[in-house]
Amino acid sequence: MVSERGLQVLQAIVQDFVETREPVGSKRIVDRHAFGVSAATIRNDMALLEDEELIEAPHTSSGRVPTDKGYRVFVDHLARLRPLTSAQRAAISVFLDGSTDLDDVLSRTVRALTRLTGQVAIVQYPSFARADVSHVEIVDLGGRVLVILVTDTGRVSQRVVSLPDGAEPAEVAHVRARVSALVTGRSVRDGAQAVAAALPLHQAPADAVLVAVLRVVAEELEEFRQDRLLMAGAANLARSEADFRGSIYPLLEAIEEQVTLLRLMSEMVADREGLAASIGRENEAFGLAEASIVTGDYDATGARARLGVLGPTRMDYPTNLAAVRAVAHYLSQLLEDDESSR
Known part of the structure; x- marks a missing residue:
């Protein structure tokens, strides 16, 4: 059982590792975070986190990095969605306003989302089988x-x-x-x-x-x-290639073929806000064990669909979840306004 301070230490490790890509040691935590305890106490907390398989040492005598399980605990219990800045919200509005039809608005949506997050952005077309x-x-x-x-x-x-x-x-x-x-x-x-x-x-x-x-x-x-996806920002995978222990080829293949991502997105269970995250080894059955995907539901005139971002497990989950939530909400409102104006 991890203590409350242990969870806070985990949060500090995740935040610092995402920011720096460097393993995080006890001295760094003491210097950067106001825990009010000694480095020795933080080391004890880190040892307990390691026992719970929430962090690990990438090599001997190094700091610690989060495991996939650690990211999951962070997302489920610790992550607080950071509100988007006024500039970010204005960027969403600029990208989406003035769209001419659904294809155009979804194309603008993925471009906005990849700009906000620096990840591969994905939007699922709503099913139009029941449309007239x-x-x-x-x-x-x-x-x-x-x-x-x-x-x-x-x-x-x-x-x-x-x-x-x-x-x-x-x-x-x-x-x-x-x-x-x-x-x-x-x-x-x-x-x-x-x-x-x-x-x-x-x-x-x-x-x-x-x-x-x-x-x-x-x-x-x-x-x-037919269900299909629209994507943008695949080049971001190349820029984050160092975050993948193996090849990024399975991700590129999934982006090209779409079927794998459609299956994965359809199986993700959303929370009350319509948000979901599938992290690392949770995606092993889909051949994406080194990637994470964050999604949000949007409403297209009664048909629900999903949008999200795909990237390495070392991603800024609070910011990405907030961006996905904001874009999904804006897109739902835009489609609702468009429908009511007809």
Whole structure:
């Protein structure tokens, strides 16, 4: 059982190690933190923390560094979320205000989050399977058409489709009406099913334009239904490579493939504020035993999703948790305001 002062010593070790990347000794703790006890007493506290496997010595006669278990205790019991400065809050507002659609606002969100934390920033797209297709537009570009799909949750898809030779403007107008009748006002799921059912019925050469557009619409609606991530700041991993005992390749692979991170984020259990942290060896099953991920829930017109940061276990958890919480709150409010203004 760790004493109250022992927990405070652990907090000092975590804070100093995160700041300096150097093992922390008892003299440093006495010099930098007002415990009012001798270095010998602090050494005894550190020995107890080591017995509990909360800190360890990276090599003989060195100071101590936190273990993954130590970081977990710190996050669960000691970390206090540091309020963001007015400058940081203003930066969030500058990044997110003026966005044009959901893709744009989420892109701005990850850029803001990586600027605030210096980590890899991640935002999960909300699931749009239950969203309704509110508008379809097909714009004739002369030999090609621009297919635009819009959902009532603000998701926008734009794809250019090449048309068969000899396609007439009247055909484009007919296709627009046909596609709109199939999907407008329906959920993404139902619209995708309607398109899938219609495709086999239009295989005649005269239907070539309609089939080309329907296939693209089917692909875009399917993408709306799938979970996916948007990320920024992968270069930050290279700058923190010294914090990884092994290779950063598993992290880069997880960023590229996304499936691993989606599974990990979906299994993290959030607290009452919607915040969660998964630290070091807790991520071993996902091949990310040397990384930590901090997430926060945000609300996108009734569909909840997560955003967060990924980095080494030696990260500033209080600051990162505060940044994630603030950005998640701002994003939820922005999406709610956007929905109410429609």
